[in-house]
Amino acid sequence: MKKIINILTLAAVSVAFTSCDDLFEPAIENNLGLDYMYENPQYAEGVLGNAYTRIPCADFPFSEVATDDAVSNDATNDWRKIASGTWTSNENPSERWRNCRAAIMYLNLFLANADKVNWANDEMASRMFNDREKGEAYGMRAMYMYYLLQAHGGMTADGQLLGVPIVTEPEDASSEFNLPRNTFAECLQAIYDDCDRALELLPTNYKDIKNASEIPSKYQGANVGQYNRVFGANFQLRMSGAIVEAFRSKAALLAASPAFEKSGATMAQAADYAAVVLDRIGGVAGMDPNGWTWYCNNEIDALSAGQLPKEILWRGEVEKSGSNDREADMFPPSLYGKGRINPTQNFVNAFPMANGYPIDNEKSGFNAANPYADRDPRLTAYVVYDGNGAGKDNTAINTTVDDSQNRDGLNNEVGSSTRTGYYMRKLLRQEINLDPSAKTTQKHYNARIRFTEIFLNYAEAANEAWGPTGKGNHSYSAYDIIKALHERAGVGNDYLESIKNDKDKMRELIRNERRIELSFEGFRFWDLRRWKANLTEPAKGISIKTVDGKKTYTTIEVDKRDYKDYMIYGPVPYSEMLKFDELKQNQGW
Structure with a gap:
């Protein structure tokens, strides 16, 4: 099997999080044509890797400085400026348009050419690599569309709720770049479509299997060693099916929120999508009792490459x-x-x-x-x-x-x-x-997605859809989640019990829990806006x-x-x- 197997096994994450300029000499955008990637899978990995380098959740922006939660003593802080009245369309620290659309450009380029890449000499291994890499690309394209909608989706003067131009094909000098914005609803559907494509190709989680019986039927004929080299635990920090499902949950909640509800999205659907993620860990029973101090738990020092603490669905490297x-x-x-x-x-x-x-x-x-x-x-x-x-x-x-x-x-x-x-x-x-x-x-390490966020996504959506104690088709309610969050932090529930039948007061409590639990992790600036809050x-x-x-x-x-x-x-x-x-x-x- 080609050297790409060893490269991906030993350095998958470093490849994925390194820019193309750092990976290749000469740089791909200056000298090498696309034909080069067909017989050089590590080159193709670099095209995909360029998209990984642009992830908006790779670090904490401390955008709380632009909210009622924090200030900065640094007079040059961009978020401090944004809150003081200098936020304009050409001075915008929260701008994601160019970075996210550039990432989508690389992903489109990759997707258009991935099937032509000789990923490995072994036909089965090559097929598995192709599926996984394409699945990652579809998942990331959905993720970048979510971040674009969060930062730039909005209402125009003529009353239209718009997103961004949807581009799914590679672009070159002859492409038409002067494109109108698609509707927010169309962009949301594009997210769902890409999530569906990704979920067809990706494992829910990357893990090493021990028996051939665990290999999906579509890869029958592969052996355990082959499967683990492509879908094994070494790749846990890359886009997985579970991460795709989490971004689908985030997008659904955004679209059903007051600022974007004209999209037609519903809170019931947002709750259902969050439950898909949570049911896999056992629902409320799977909540990490130490999740509220994830950033300083002793487990950090012992984390092996790709290992995920119980609280963390996706993280950066330690x-x-x-x-x-x-x-x-x-x-x-x-x-x-x-x-x-x-x-x-x-x-x-x-x-x-x-x-x-x-x-x-x-x-x-x-x-x-x-x-x-x-x-x-x-x-x-x-x-x-x-x-x-x-x-x-x-x-x-x-x-x-x-x-x-x-x-x-x-x-x-x-x-x-x-x-x-x-x-x-x-x-x-x-x-x-x-x-x-x-x-x-x-x-x-930086937590990119915590299960606590998904629990709070569900609580918010479930309360709106079915009330504080309503469960829809699931086994837990918004009330159950807030109770569990309080218990793990050592907070009493007398007040929760007193409002368990009051949807409006429960909404206030859920939003307050989100404010506390996700503090300084880059949420409140966006939450206040999607809630149309003060x-x-x-x-x-x-x-x-x-x-x-x-x-x-x-x-x-x-x-x-x-x-x-x-x-x-x-x-x-x-x-x-x-x-x-x-x-x-x-x-x-």
């Missing part, structure tokens, strides 16, 4: 030697960090009391004079507040305004200290030491002073949010509008 870059950006100044992302008082207020009641509920027991006592345990895990510990020695951080020499105090050190009275704790490895004389690192809530902080030996807590306004109503939809890039007169802009831009 850093082999570890790093401390994120901690250097986010730790408080006293721990040698820059304190870049500051959670807001708005976000802190979203955490209920340990008994599950919102802090503004009379049954909560909230004490404004001791605001962090008896709160949801996730508050301590996700936010560094005054007196909360951080760093390898769990040093208590002081964010008061009493001492101007205190580097961690509110606004005490411009560009490094907090602007809200809080620092971020989530996503960080507290074992790291940033002291220049004794720096240490820890391993990290975008102009000012970002607030807390000023803590000591008066007569007691701390006083005063809420302060930190940043205004300058959004117009039409900004629930992102714009088509201004440069594209100048080039192509067939494009219609979303209303207001």
Whole structure:
């Protein structure tokens, strides 16, 4: 069998996540023709790999800075600018048009030529490779269309809900690029069609089999070794059937959300698609009890290549030697960090009391004079507040305004200290030491899709479709999921029980759970828009002073949010509008 077998087995992920320029000398787009890929499968892999390098969920954007959940102390932060009124169609940090459409261009090129590639000398192995690679390409094309709809789908001035131009064939210099936008509904159907194609070709999950009886009937004649080289565990970080199903769930929920409901999508369908993913892990029973601290669990250091923790459906690679870059950006100044992302008082207020009641509920027991006592345990895990510990020695951080020499105090050190009275704790490895004389690192990885997200997708859709305790054709309800999420975090369910028959209050609770569980992972900026929620809530902080030996807590306004109503939809890039007169802009831009 050709060398491609060893290349894919030993370096599949590195190939997939390396640009074509890095993979090949000379670069394919400059010197080599398409004919070269037919007898050079690693070259064909590079065309597909180019699409992998563009994945929008490859890292966390910290777009929460443009919402009511966070601010940044970096005056040059693009998301800080977007929230302050400088968001335009030619100044758009959330723009995905060019990158995602370029990825689709590579995928179309790959799909048009994959059948001509001699993937292996062995006919059966070549066929399996071709199926898998094409399945990945269809799955990624659906994924990129989802991200395009999320960022650029919207309503035009004439009342049309549009998506992007659908292009499924390779393009060259003679192609017609001046294409109108397809409707949002047509783009959604394109996602579903590509998902169907991908699911016909991909295994649900990549795993090593032990017996020939486990080989799908369409590959009868293959042996265990052949099958594992193509569909084995080494490829778990690549597009799989389960990942495709997850993106189908995400697309369905987006389309059924208030901002896009004109597409005709339904919440029942969104719930059904999410359930396909969840049923495979046993539904609520399959929820990872440690999933809410996935970013710092001890399992990280022991993860083998491609291994997936119970909480994770898709992830990036674990850093082999570890790093401390994120901690250097986010730790408080006293721990040698820059304190870049500051959670807001708005976000802190979203955490209920340990008994599950919102802090503004009379049954909560909230004490404004001791605001962090008896709160949801996730508050301590996700936010560094005054007196909360951080760093390898769990040093208590002081964010008061009493001492101007205190580097961690509110606004005490411009560009490094907090602007809200809080620092971020989530996503960080507290074992790291940033002291220049004794720096240490820890391993990290980025979660691209967590099962918690899919549970919350289902809860949101199921509540809208069937009410809090309705189950449709499934064995669990929105209520069941929120109860399980609370129990794993150590939060009481008295409040949940009191609203279990109230669809509107359950909606609020589900959205609040999503806000907490998926915080700082790049969701809220998009969620607020698809919900058509209030975008102009000012970002607030807390000023803590000591008066007569007691701390006083005063809420302060930190940043205004300058959004117009039409900004629930992102714009088509201004440069594209100048080039192509067939494009219609979303209303207001």
